Amino acid sequence: MSRIVIIGGGPAGYEAALVAAQLDADVTIVEAEGAGGACVLSDCVPSKTFIASSQVVTGYRDSEEFGVDSEGMEGVTVDARAVHERVKRLALAQSSDIHNKLIKAGVTMVAGTARLGENTLGHTHRVLVAPADGGEEYSIAADTVLIATGATPRVLPTAVPDGERILTWRQVYDLPMLPKHLIVIGSGVTGAEFASSYLAMGIEVTLVSSRERVMPHEDADAAMAIERVFRSRGMRILNNSRASAVRRTEKGVEVELADGSTVAGSHALMAVGSVPNTTGLGLAEYGVEVKPGGYVAVDRVSRTNVPGIYAAGDCTGVLPLASVAAMQGRIAMWHTLGEAVAPLRLRTVAANVFTDPELATVGVSQDEVNSGRAQARVVMLPLDGNARAKMDGLADGFIKLFCRPLSGQVIGGVVVAPKASELILPITLAVENHMTVDQLAHTITIYPSLSGSITEAARQLMLHELE
Structure with a gap:
């Protein structure tokens, strides 16, 4: 044995x-x-x-x-x-x-x-x-x-968590009360998720992002769509801003940025990787x-x-x-x-960011297509034309589908929507099983449903193929 x-x-x-x-x-x-x-x-x-x-x-x-x-x-x-x-x-x-x-x-x-x-x-x-x-x-x-x-969680020497005001994501559940003004340092997946959830709970949130946009490693269209939602709901996002230190103050915390400016809040959440x-x-x-x-x-x-x-x-x-x-x-x-x-x-691993709305991806990325590392035809279909999305009051989000130029084989996709973690599955199955947009397009979906936009995107790619 x-x-x-x-x-x-x-x-x-x-x-x-x-x-x-x-x-x-x-x-x-x-x-x-x-x-x-x-x-x-x-x-x-x-x-x-x-x-x-x-x-x-x-x-x-x-x-x-x-x-x-x-x-x-x-x-x-x-x-x-x-x-x-x-x-x-x-x-x-x-x-x-x-x-x-x-x-x-x-x-x-x-x-x-x-x-x-x-x-x-x-x-x-x-x-x-x-x-x-x-x-x-x-x-x-x-x-x-x-x-x-x-x-x-990674700990910065100039922002050592104390479990009271300066926190890692493992320490937030020990707080006796929700923060009054949370400063989230780091706009990757973890930072974006916590910033989104605290914002939804009515907390004032400032997100410190060292890059031009939140979630810089995700699909640019998807990340920018979610950033627009964040801003529209009142989140303050400091792009191209790097936190150099976090200090306790009498009433909360002070975050010092690399340019010398400061941001004051009640708590700071460190989301700078692992x-x-x-x-x-x-x-x-x-x-x-x-x-x-x-x-x-x-x-x-x-x-x-x-x-x-x-x-x-x-x-x-x-x-x-x-x-x-x-x-x-x-x-x-x-x-x-x-x-x-x-x-x-x-290549066939699906990933999801649990923001509101969610962001799910699988397979080939837009960046690979733009750089020439992957050859693909792309369709991006906004959800605001989907009947179920209208019924549910969803104005933000989209379905993006990638396929090979000649064969029409599905090689990737992006979903920005509520429960994108569930909606990405049909695209993942298509990528994993080498399905074509024709096969996806001929699949009958529930009407009305958000998943109907996946087959609609496939039909648009199929029509392009016939032109």
């Missing part, structure tokens, strides 16, 4: 464990925080639960247009303690569900931290475990070790290659340069998505246990 030790119980670790257990391996997970790791307990699950509360508030916006007198946003109050308690309760419930699922599958769960020990003859790896209860360190022998330790949790794992001593920034170097089947040592998830820097982490972990187990496995394909 193969012996597998997994360091880290997040999506990469627990999904890998379930696969390995299903293939009759002896599996042990070493995790300090609890099943699901930081993703479930302090990152992805809590943030999306928090966003869900903001979406309830959003439902009261412009309700008079629908003939419903709800006194508007002025009549809505948000109980921070209740919101935060729900966030934590659901995170713990999800962690418990994962824990029970792992135990039922036969996985051994160890509370603690671990590092690589000695590489013995026959490539049996020794993993040194430090129990969370402070007990004596001991070792576990493994045929395969999967490093799945994730990442943690760093991999790879220190203290004994990687260098073991000979495991580590890339600049501390990320573990892996190939497309999650192997490191040391036989029997695999890595998956945010600690690899491949793509910081829970879905990708989970697939990396599964691929690692299928590979080490001799199952047929296809290498990781990022």
Whole structure:
């Protein structure tokens, strides 16, 4: 029986464990925080639960247009303690569900931290475990070790979080009250999501963006559309502004920008990226290659340069998505246990930004088309012409579809809409299964529905092909 030790119980670790257990391996997970790791307990699950509360508030916006007198946003109050308690309760419930699922599958769960020990003859790896209860360190022998330790919020030396006024995204749920004026530093995915959700809750928000637009790595049309929505709802966005320091003041915080100007607020949320949790794992001593920034170097089947040592998830820097982490972990187990496995394909991975509206993407990007790195025909179809969008009062958003110039094969798409995370699936299926715009166009959709705009975009591309 193969012996597998997994360091880290997040999506990469627990999904890998379930696969390995299903293939009759002896599996042990070493995790300090609890099943699901930081993703479930302090990152992805809590943030999306928090966003869900903001979406309830959003439902009261412009309700008079629908003939419903709800006194508007002025009549809505948000109980921070209740919101935060729900966030934590659901995170713990999800962690418990994962824990029970792992135990039922036969996985051994160890509370603690671990590092690589000695590489013995026959490539049996020794993993040194430090129990969370402070007990004596001991070792576990493994045929395969999967490093799945994730990442943690980046801390700037001039803006050290204190958990009270200067915060990481893991600390906001401990606030007794919602901020009066939140300054979000960093306009990437995390910064945009929190800025959007706090704005929806009626909080004054200033977003400090070091680039010309928010979410600079996303589709430009989509990011600019969402930025327009942010501004129209009252968010102050400081483009081309870099925060050089954050200081506590008597009443809140002061953010100093690189040009010497300052912005005052009640709280500051630091959303300036993450760093991999790879220190203290004994990687260098073991000979495991580590890339600049501390990320573990892996190939497309999650192997490191040391036989029997695999890595998956945010600690690899491949793509910081829970879905990708989970697939990396599964691929690692299928590979080490001799199952047929296809290498990781990022081209068909869908990603979503949980702003309001959401932004979802898959496959080829507009930037690749504009630069000539990809050849494609493109259609962008605004949602304001969609019947269901009109009924729901949706004026913002669009569907964008990319296809190969000659064959019409669907190679990418962008959706800006409520629940874009759901609407991107048909496009993802088309990309994954090499479907053409003709096939997509001939698919009958519900009327009225937002998904109808996907097939309409395909029909427009099909018509272009016939011209």
